[in-house]
Amino acid sequence: MHPARKQRLILVLLLVGLSSAAAGFVTYAMRSNMDYFYAPTAFAAGEVPFEKRIRAGGCVVPGSVVRDSDSLDVRFAITDGREQVEVVFNKILPDLFAEGEAAIVTGKLQQGGFVRADQVLAKHDENYTPPEVAETMQNKANCVGDAKI
Incomplete structure (x- = not known):
């Protein structure tokens, strides 16, 4: 060569x-x-890894939002119409966050079966639903309450 x-x-x-x-x-x-997206049904099936950063989405269950009077801690549940998952968040929620509306949380699944979220994204108007949530929400009936998905 x-x-x-x-x-x-x-x-x-x-x-x-x-x-x-x-x-x-x-x-x-x-x-x-x-960040992998999981619907609440995947949490119930045990498919979600613990202590790994994930996303979860669905509708905020009406009546599930509980605010701590001494801190910014907020507990609420999200549902895909079949199952629910509890979320704990300790920052200020977005202005458009509301019960019965779509939300996506980013955080880690804890051993107690709840998600400790470090970010909450709320649906920003009546014409848009995040793609991840739209896939889990087949129709308006899946969202508990009077939500407009």
Whole structure:
């Protein structure tokens, strides 16, 4: 093999190897930032991993919102029309958060069977439902109460 050709081959193989390593590192780094969406039915079936960052969504169950008078702690339940999951949140809720409306929470499932949320997203108007929630909510009847999904 000609020396120049051999040198080009080594360079190409080195670039392919470095590119593959970089792609592997990026993929590995992104794995820790992925949030998987689960409906309340998946919680009841035991499909949700503990202490891993997840998203859950559905309608806020009317009458389930309980606010602590001494802190920002709020407890509420979300449902997909079949099952419910309890959520604990200790920050200020979005202005459009309401009972009977769609919401998505991001947090971790705790050993007590509730989600400790670090973010709550509320439906922002009557014409939009987040895609994750729309998939779990087949029709208006699935949402407990007078919600408009």
